[in-house]
Amino acid sequence: MANACASHSRTDWRRVLPASPPAPSAPPPLPPPPSDARSIPHALDDTLRSLLLSPHPPDDATATLRLRSALASFEVVRKGLHPSADDRGVRPIHLPLLAASFARVAAGGAHAAPPAAARLARLLLACARAFLVEFHAARALCLTLALPPPLLAALHPSPPSDPPLAVDGFAATADGAELRRLAACLLRSGVGCSAAPLPHSPLLAAAEAEARALLAAGGLRPSVVKRRGAARQVRRCEDPQRRGDVVRWLDGADADAPALSALTQWLRNELMATLREACAAAPPRHNSGAGRAPVLLLEPSRNLPLAMLACYPAGGTRFHRHVDNDPSTPDTRAVTAVLYLNGGWEPSDGGCLRIYGAPIADHPKAQRTAAAEPYLEVEPRLGTLALFWAHRVEHEVLPAYAPRFALSMWMCVAADQPEGWMDS
Numbered sequence: 001m002a003n004a005c006a007s008h009s010r011t012d013w014r015r016v017l018p019a020s021p022p023a024p025s026a027p028p029p030l031p032p033p034p035s036d037a038r039s040i041p042h043a044l045d046d047t048l049r050s051l052l053l054s055p056h057p058p059d060d061a062t063a064t065l066r067l068r069s070a071l072a073s074f075e076v077v078r079k080g081l082h083p084s085a086d087d088r089g090v091r092p093i094h095l096p097l098l099a100a101s102f103a104r105v106a107a108g109g110a111h112a113a114p115p116a117a118a119r120l121a122r123l124l125l126a127c128a129r130a131f132l133v134e135f136h137a138a139r140a141l142c143l144t145l146a147l148p149p150p151l152l153a154a155l156h157p158s159p160p161s162d163p164p165l166a167v168d169g170f171a172a173t174a175d176g177a178e179l180r181r182l183a184a185c186l187l188r189s190g191v192g193c194s195a196a197p198l199p200h201s202p203l204l205a206a207a208e209a210e211a212r213a214l215l216a217a218g219g220l221r222p223s224v225v226k227r228r229g230a231a232r233q234v235r236r237c238e239d240p241q242r243r244g245d246v247v248r249w250l251d252g253a254d255a256d257a258p259a260l261s262a263l264t265q266w267l268r269n270e271l272m273a274t275l276r277e278a279c280a281a282a283p284p285r286h287n288s289g290a291g292r293a294p295v296l297l298l299e300p301s302r303n304l305p306l307a308m309l310a311c312y313p314a315g316g317t318r319f320h321r322h323v324d325n326d327p328s329t330p331d332t333r334a335v336t337a338v339l340y341l342n343g344g345w346e347p348s349d350g351g352c353l354r355i356y357g358a359p360i361a362d363h364p365k366a367q368r369t370a371a372a373e374p375y376l377e378v379e380p381r382l383g384t385l386a387l388f389w390a391h392r393v394e395h396e397v398l399p400a401y402a403p404r405f406a407l408s409m410w411m412c413v414a415a416d417q418p419e420g421w422m423d424s
């Protein structure tokens with residue numbers, strides 16, 4: 001199953017359908033927002049139907065924006081929040097809601113006529129591209145529709161000889177060999193670090209520029225750390241002495257940060273697929289992250305947005321030594337991926353990632369603390385991608401003396417993960 005999903009996620013859906021028709025002059029009015037969590041599925045269905053059946057269908061961008069707000073309102077309503085810029089993100093946990101809505105609307109006959117079926121398929125794939133529906137769910141539903149033969153033929157997965165993915169207009173090579181090497185290092189020793197910038201693309205510099213602009217516009221907020229309080233419940237609080245970065249969560253479709261979104265999608269698609277494949281192919285006990293479990297099954301985090309943009313804003317800000325998924329406050333995170341975005345980094349800027357642990361001792365660049373503990377330092381240069389086990393590897397961010405940017409993604413264990421993966 002993991003392999004099947006991985007191959008679908010590599011299909012470039014942008015190439016399977018014709019370009020959007022021109023934007024209409026009068027888009028249909030929005031249905032009323034949901035008033036409570038139970039009415040959200042109906043609200044989604046209504047929004048979807050109004051988009052599909054309108055005599056003046058909006059373009060893909062407008063349509064996905066509407067579905068995106070309808071989905072984001074789930075989190076707002078569920079938590080009893082007032083909608084604000086912070087709460088508009090779509091969590092992976094919400095994606096099946098929209099897929100289910102598409103299935104209901106399709107079953108309800110909105111697709112009965114071939115042109116309507118084609119429109120439904122178009123919108124579904126636009127949603128997959130905007131990360132509002134999982135690719136494999138979109139494809140599975142498309143195959144149940146009565147689509148015209150040319151469209152159906154176009155929906156077959158791309159052959160392996162396909163040209164590399166083009167991410168939102170940027171040419172990004174798949175960088176597959178280096179990703180597979182990193183995955184192998186991760187499984188063997190718990191840590192993998194790229195030797196050359198990844199992905200090999202102008203996206204990196206564009207993303208750094210966006211990150212700097214977002215910081216300047218006040219778009220990043222102080223981060224929080226987890227703490228076990230009285231009665232053993234876990235609290236989240238700011239603690240700038242322990243962790244001094246400011247962050248912004250991204251879900252891969254953030255309109256004000258297209259290059260960061262494209263990198264988020266690259267991590268979600270290319271890196272995730274490579275790690276899943278490596279984990280699925282590893283014989284039992286040959287994956288240092290699987291603990292006592294026979295296999296490690298990875299999927300995107302269901303509770304967090306896909307990626308976190310973080311900035312340590314100079315002044316010696318740091319993140320003290322920690323394990324991301326500490327067994328004292330356990331969650332489902334298994335892999336931490338950090339992509340650094342600091343084009344002009346100099347050693348005097350500080351902010352290296354220091355990784356501790358026994359396997360590091362064998363690394364050619366390993367150093368030792370005064371107490372002879374082995375460690376490895378990763379320089380946060382533009383395009384350096386570091387991977388390590390979120391539930392095993394101790395690490396810290398050393399004091400930063402210039403603004404230091406990184407895009408992080410956590411890959412979690414799937415719901416059907418066999419027990420024992422947290423045990424050493």
Ligand SMILES: O=C(O)CCC(=O)C(=O)O
Nearest residue numbers: 319324338353397406408
């Ligand atoms: O940015 C880095 O190098 C790592 C940050 C980190 O440890 C974290 O966010 O948990």
Ligand SMILES: [Fe+2]
Nearest residue numbers: 322323324395
């Ligand atoms: Fe960390």
